[in-house]
Each structure stands twice: as structure tokens, then as C-alpha cells.
Amino acid sequence: MSNRRIYSRRTVLRMLGAVSVISPLALSCRSSEPEGATPRSSPAARPSPTVVPSSGFQLPEYVDRTRLEGELFVFNWGDYIDPDVLSDFERLTGVKVTVDTYDTNEQAIAKLQQGGIAYDIVVPTDYAVQILIGLGLLEPLDRSVVRAIEHLDPNNLNGPYDPGNRYSVPYFWGTSGYAYDTAVLGPDLASWEALFEPAEAARGKIVMHGYYRETIAAALLWLGYPLNETSDEALQRALEVLKAQKPFVLTYTSENNDELLIAGEAVIAHCWTGQAILAKRERPTIRYVIPKEGCAVWQDNLCVVKGAPHRYAAMVFIDYLCWPEIAARNASYVGYASPNRTAREQGLLDPDLVNDPAIYLDDTTWKRLQWFKDLGPDYVKYDRIWTELRAG
Template sequence: MTNRRKILQGITALSSLSLTGCGWKLGDVRANAKSSSQRDQISLYTWAQYTDKQLLKTFSAQTGMKVLADTYDSNDVMLAKFQAGGGGTYSIMYPSDYMVQKMVEKDLLAEINRDRLIGLDNLLPRFQNPSYDPNNRYSIPFNWGTTGLLYNSEIIKNAPEDWDYLWQNQTQLHKRMTLLNDVREVMGATLRMLGYSYNSKDENQIKQAYEKLKVLKPAIAAFDTDAWQNQILAGDLVLAMCYSADAIRVSKENPHLKYVIPRSGSSLWTDTIIIPKTAPNLDGAYAWINFILQPEVAAQVSQRLSVATPNRSGFEQLPKQIQNNTNLFPPESIVEKCERITPLGKFEDIYEQYWTKLTSG
């Protein structure tokens, strides 16, 4: 999970966006932001693909604030730097859902002042009270997606419907499939296939998942989160476990590549925006969040990054073709079967022990 967006492409130019006529103007924020001691600058710590220069320039032109952005390629890297004292310069950060929980537990996040937000009611209902952060007390959802299987329909004629397809077709898929290099995703999918929760804290269930994966391992080409994309485009692979955003982007290059969300359920992830307690420019932070909450911006982010926007008004501005893309916006019947991966405290050591046994040697 932590590296899922590492190779996504950046958002293209957004400077032509019209940001008025939505009940507010970013220019109105400028006056408020000038009350800050560091009103002329805001620093972000974010995923590399979220730092499109034109997006930053648009915000700067509307608010008068210069935007500085540093990037990371995993939640763990972000947290480690922050805890080591390197996060004090940032007013905005982009942790994933489960990392929000960890950061709240470590008392690193400022509570969101909802009175300073404009457009929060634009969010879809399921994102207004998410399980990882009830009532969005510490975070604002930025985008979301699922985990599933991407396969080459020219070679695989019978579409995979569930995770058990991998075991049932192990001979056909031998050394031509990859699983994510992520313990919670791979163990979670196997647990789900067995009828258990992605977030099981029953060691006997974890062992059952391990035993199933041990049977499958000889057929797996690699546990990989990134390199599979070029390999499946080259024809070296016929199937890959992957994140929806990556799958949709890759399938644009080869329409024979099809994405499927397993019917027994999968993982559901959300990237968020938070304000650290050490934020040097609170006014700038709220200006940035209000900028991102605008429907036009939300729609453009969804189109360019191939991720599902949690912004209802932004969704309504998307072309019908994108709105009806069930890989991007799966039906409620599928979403209901999906689970968010949640922190499990010290029990995560059990997952790691079995994962090390599986992947070593």
C-alpha cells in the first residue's frame, strides 16, 4: 500500500480553471492569509505525483502565496522524517487513511476547524464520517481507490472473478503473475478469500492465509508494486495484483488489459490532507484545503490521476464516460464488500513474521 502511487503521472495544466462562481473566490482568502506571520509562503509534504507545477502556480496566483513542495514515496518515509524533526516546516501533508490513525495516536495532527472550511458538504456521505477519522476531525479526503487484478484479456479468455482464480489457474499463470509487495494487501486479500477480515487479529487465520500463499508462491513471478506495469505492457506478464489508479492508467496504453475488483471483496484506500500540529502557516493550510475542495479542482484531479474523487460536486462535473467507469467508481454493492486496512498495533508483528517466511528463500 505504501508505494501504490509512486509511479502515477502528475496532473496536467490546471491554470485555465475558473475558480469563481462556486460561492467563493480564492482571492478572498488572500486577505485572511495575510494575518499569518508566514503569510506569503506555504510548504507541502506530499506524494511526488501531487505536485503539478501548474496547480501550484494557480494557487499562488489566486492567493499570493508561494508554494514549496517536498515529496516522499511512502507513508513510512513521511512519518519517519516528521518524527525525526523534519516535519516542522510543513503546513500540509498527505498521509493515507491508516497513517492518519497512526499520526493521531502519536498526537501529531491539528484538529480541523470545520468553520474555516468551504465546500466540506460537497463530499460524498461515506467520506463525511470515515472509519479511519470519524467526522473528518483530523483529515480531509483527497482521493480514493481499490485493489484488484489487472489481466490480459487477449490471453486470459475467462475473466477472473475472485482471488481464488489465482489458485485455480496456477499452472496457466505460472511465473506470469505478480502480487503486490505489501504484507497487509496480500495477506488481506487471501484472508478475504478465506472468508475472514483484511484486519484479522486471529493468528490461526493468518497462518491459514500463509499456508495458501505458500502453495501459490512457486507460480508467482515476483512480489512487486511498480515494475509489473512495464512487464504486463510488454507481454511478459498476463496478470497483476495492483491498485485501481495504476490499472486504469496502464489499461489506457493497452485496452486489452482489464481491471477487476474481486467479488468477495478487496481493500479500499483513501489519501488525505492533514494539518500537522507544528504547521507554521495555518491560514495558508486552510486556503490550500479550500482550494482542493473546489469542484473544478476535484474533477481535474480525478481525470488526470485516474483516481476517484470523494467530492460529489466534482464527480458531477466529470464526463459521463468517467462517471460510468465502474473500475474508477465501483457500484455500492462492490464497495460494501471492501474493507479499509487499519493499524493493528503490535499484532502487525505476526503478519510480518509470516510475510518474512513467505517472501524469503
């Protein structure tokens, strides 16, 4: 299931509207979304691996081998780490790594709350890190061991969900812009205008996200509001924009946006970075855009679970995943943007992706990105808008 990292991990992530910081109370009253996506198997979906030698690695001097426990339990999204990277860690340290998987952040949070299974590492998305910190379920990082964090891009550090990165280390990240076929719509699209004041050639061929925080956020940004806006006036205007757009919309989905572009059924699709990468690989005329008005950014993170039975090995493992050579190999397998700046600067990452300014961003573009935040009781407003839009 070569796309599981995109469809099972990133798509199911948002199956319960999980694109923002949500409280346990909000989780219990949110409207339900369809269960899981079915991954498709495609040999073209997996990128060609970056060739980085695995031999010759040694543990750095700051790692005390005598403190390493004999095993490590990782709780991760499915197909979200290179198996060879795991094998090399085991050979390097003598620590046996066992990986269990989950489908949503909510599932992971609930399992950690229940206890019973003593996991060492979990890989939550930005908003879920904040929830886990609030629940007291994460261990502070030991910076005397997790030193390779210095290789990460400052733009990926110090997120609002964990200021100072006391509990989390960025793992992979991406954005929610749009991809379109330049052969149909031309080479110069740069604004949400392409979706909300579309060309006639796009009639019936626009794909919008199937998760309402993403779609409503796009309309809010087009109107000049922050993507976490909750005022009645702004949300009503966003609804009007989305209703006016609806005759041009083929479907609202977050599962097969890239496939629709590849097949030519859609000419423009609101999507995540990884979906755009896959679409462009199959159809070279596809281009990914971060609109000039801005878009959402997401980030997954490596965290140590509170009370981890193999705490020292967990810290060493997180440090290991930040080594530039290891980060590059892992990024080649997973297919999303790596936060490892050193790996980029040393030319270890896929040059086609690194040189795409909509995938690996400059500082100016980073300033246009916004993180989703907890809406608290205002979630009900978004539910109402989405219901009215889909029913109309």
C-alpha cells in the first residue's frame, strides 16, 4: 500500500475534522466524517530513494551506550518511517524497535490516556501535541541527548503548540494549497481567486477538501480573514463564497485529489502537499501553489510518552532521526517535506522537491502560513456552515 502515508496517515488524520486544536469535550460532540480511506497501490507513488550510505554510522560521543535499554516501542502512523532506517538503528544501538500504528490523532490520544500499553514514542500532529501536553502525557525532551535538533529549519521550530520545543521535535510537514493543470489553466495562477472566481474551463472540475476546516479556511483567506476566524459576519460571507463556487465543484474530498487531477477529471484541486507531489509525478503539467493570501500549515512531531519505560533509548532514537543522512533517507521513503535544513543544504534531498518553492519554502512564504487553532464552542458554527453548504 504505497500511498498509505498519504491516504491512511494524512487523510484519516482529518477524518474527524482533526485539523485543529480540539478539546476532549469537543471531540465528543463533533459531527462524524466517513471512516478511513482505501489506499491505492501504485509503484510510481513511492519516490526513488535518495542514496545515502548506511555503513560507517557511529553513535555520537554524547550518547551513553551503557544507558540504552534493549528495546523501544514506537506508536506511529502507518507506513510513516523507512524500515531500513529502523534496521540501521537496531544494528547501531542493539535496541530492538517495535512499531504499532494508529489511524487518527484521537485514537492515539485515547490509547495513551487508557494506559496499559507502555509506548515510548508517539508521533502527533501539531494540535495533538498541545492536547497531549495539556493532559500531562508527554515527557520533556532531554536536550543533552536530542542535540541533532540543531539541524532543523528554524521555521519548523517553536510552533505555537509547543513554544521552545520542550516536548516535540518536528518530523514531517506540509501545507494545504492547491494543485492545478497548467496545460488547461495557464502557468501563472497565484491566488485563491482561481478557486473562488474560477475560469469557465474549471466548471465542474474543481475539487475542494472534504474536511470543513480546510475548505472554510480557504474561503476565509480569500476574503482577507484569518483561517481561524469565528465571527458570524465572516463565516456568513465565507458560506456565500462557497455557495457561489459550488456549480464549479466536482466533489468535496480529501482522499483521491491527486488521482482526479491525474485522470483529468479535475483541473484544479485544493489539496495537501503530498497529493500534489504524487499528481505532478504522474502528470508533469501539474503545479502546486501556496496562494498569495496564505494557507494552512501542518506538522507531525516526535514526542516521548510520559513514563516511557525506555526513555533514554527514545531520546537517542529521536536524535538519530534528526541526523541529516537519516532524515534524507526517511524523507525519500515517506514522500513529505523534511524539516531538516542541513540535509537540504548538503544536497541529500530530492532536488526536484527542494527546488520547488511551493514545497520547500523561503522565509517570506513561511510568513503567509497559518496554523489551525482550537475553536472551542465555535466549532458548532463551522458544523452549521458545512451542513448548509453540502445540503444546498
